[in-house]
Each structure stands twice: as structure tokens, then as C-alpha cells.
Amino acid sequence: MKKLLILGAGTAGTMMANKMKRKLKKGWSITIIDKDNIHDYQPGYLFVPFDINTPEEIRRTKREYIASGIDFVISEIANIDWDKQEVTTTSAGKFTYDILIMATGCDIRPGEIEGLQEGWGKDIHGFYRFDDCLALRAALNQFTGGKLVISIAEMPIKCPVAPLEFMFLADWWFHQRGIRDKVEIELVTPLSGAFTKPVATGILTEAARAKNIKITPNFALGSVDHEKKVIEAYDGTQVGYDLLVSIPPNFGSEVMINSGLADPMGYIPVDKHTLQPKDRDNVWVIGDGTNVPTSKAGSVAHFEGDVLEENIMAYVEGMTQHERFDGHTNCFIESGFGKAYLIDFNYETEPLTGHFPLPSVGPLSLLGDTTMNHIGKLMFKWIYFNMLLKGAWLGPHTMNMAGKNEVRKAA
């Protein structure tokens, strides 16, 4: 019996286990390992503080999404040895493999910024973990006015548009409560603007300005003083706050660093098109844990999954691997008042305006602020639990230029 071993049963690992269960026929076993049995719909962490989703709506078990016939092992992964083709866990022993899929994601580390962990929970909150988004909901409910600062410590972070969504939703939420005129909202970011690419940055910066949200760019967070309620950049620039919503540094899983497989941030270096580490033809890495230069997003894991499914089957059958990942990402960006933007891009093409998925028709608008996009974002939770995690095919994985308005370059 040959063995497929999958590390991590979050978005990417669960999806891959279910895809490969359908593809791999007799003679293969599939085992998936994760440290716990909780599966959160992470995009819902953004909605819970504003009561758009309840905590119960976004939390499930992992086991219920893993198809029968797949062995689900609950234990912490302690070491991975590519040479021996062996994975060690803290409580379930060792596992060998013929093929390895690594999907251990990334997580926040408040302890990496001086003073941040010490102040966590004391007018400093976040929304990148389940318990944090509950605490933030309580803090927002007690907030009657003052300065709300949303601080991105450093890049990369998972879902890089989530802080923008938070500031737009906060603007809407304070309007709903009738206290918007008592609240200052400021986004403090290490980026040179609201987003990374010119067209999207222009549109999103203008949207923030129109909503009276200040953006402070090029701020490399060095420390936090929770007693003085001040964040300070390495160059000495300070920003005061009454309520700080922090997006701390994101790191790949610690075990990747300890096993000597990752860069200092815990991200595993892979070929950005094949998602394989150098000279490891039976190992694939998927989702937030890679170092590929695209967003860390569920949509990326989904598009990568289609590439892996084809290429792993080609490897199993001794054929040439022909699928290549193009960096395709798409993300809705909630903008408040029942509207959202949508961006679609890849390694080569920045987010552009236009229509999606059908040219001229849409019904979704690229970089347009529409109700239809907001409905699309709300519907995505159903698609995630009922289709994406189950490994269903949701359309081509490569980005399409149809419907996009290309930027004309100066002659």
C-alpha cells in the first residue's frame, strides 16, 4: 500500500485530502494530521466583531469535512524529515510517506513586536483568531468614541485586504450606532498606500478618503506602549490610539523552522509555478505556508489545489506534470453599507477594473463598489463549506483577462 500523507487539515489540507480521495484508486492510503479538530471559516473572523456572522456560524469540526476512508490523526507535528520521508508527531508516533502534501498555514505572533503581547486585551485587540474576534466584538460594543487605529505590523499577512475591510466595516458600524462623528479611524500600514498595486491602491485610497478614514503609509512598527496607548515606528514616528486593532506579524508553522525546511518567517521556499521544494519530486506545499509572491488567501489555496491535483496524478502515473500555478488570487473587499469590491489578479497582472466572471455582463464588478459583490462575499461561506472544502471543481484555476480593462502604458 502506498501512502499519501497530508500535514494540516485547514482549508488547503482538507480540500486536497478530499480531492485525492476521489482520484487515487486502490493501492493508496491517505492520512491527514492536524493538532486539533476545530475548523473555523477564517473570513468570518472579520464579520463576528460587527455581528454579521455569529461565532457559531463560522466554527465547525475538521472531521465532518474529511471524507470517509481518509485517516484523520489529531496530534501536533513535531518534525518533518524529507530525506527519510518521515513525519514525527508529539502523541501519535511516526508516519512515513510516498507523497507528502504540506498545508500547515500561518498564524499571528504578537510576541514579535515589543510591548504588543503585554498589551494584548488592554485596548489592543485583533481579529485573526477566534477568541480575539470575540474579544474585539466586546471591545467595540463598549467603545463610545475616540481614535480607532488599525495597525499592520509587517507584510506578508494572510488576507492582506482584511485590514481594509475592517476599517470600512468599522466606518459603517459606527454610522449605524450614530457615533461616527465621535470616532477617528486611521489605518497605519508598512505599505506605501492602501494596497500593493497602483490601480487598486488608487481606488481604495480614494474610498478611504471619501469615508474620512486616514491612511498612514510607510510605518514599520517597532513597538507598542499600552500604558501610553502609542505605537511607534522604527524611525521614531508615533501614533496614539484609544482602541488598537492590531494585525501582528504572520509566521508559518514553527515546526517548519525547527525541521530546517523554512525561511526565518516559517515559509517554505518552493517553485512558484509547481509549488514543489527544490529537488523534492514527491513533496508539494500549498496554501499560506509557502513563500510564493501572491496573497495568502483561501482562493489561492483553491486555485493551487487544482494544479496539485493534476500534477500529483501525473507523478503517480509516471507522466509529465503540465499544470502551472500562475499566482491567481481573487478576493472580495467589504466596503460597508452592504457593498464590496472584488479584485482578481496573478503574478503578472495587477488587480484591474472590469467585469467578472463574464466580460460586459459580470454580474460581479472588478474594483467596483457594488451590492452584488457584497452578496457574493456573503455567499462564499456556503461555497466554502459545501464545495471548496469538499474539493469540488469551481472553474479554471488560471486568471483570465476577459472583462478586464487593461492599463495603458505611456509611450
Ligand SMILES: Cc1cc2nc3c(=O)[nH]c(=O)nc-3n(C[C@H](O)[C@H](O)[C@H](O)COP(=O)(O)OP(=O)(O)OC[C@H]3O[C@@H](n4cnc5c(N)ncnc54)[C@H](O)[C@@H]3O)c2cc1C
Ligand atoms: C481575518 C481573516 C479573513 C480572511 N478572509 C479571507 C477572504 O475573504 N478570502 C480568502 O480567500 N481568504 C481569506 N482569509 C485567508 C484564508 O482563511 C487562508 O488563506 C486559508 O485558510 C489558508 O489555508 P491553509 O490550509 O494554508 O491554512 P489553514 O486553513 O490556517 O490551516 C493550517 C492547518 O495546519 C495546522 N497546523 C499548523 N501547524 C501544525 C502542527 N505543528 N501540527 C499539527 N497541525 C498544524 C493548523 O492547526 C491548521 O488547521 C482570511 C483569513 C483571516 C485570518
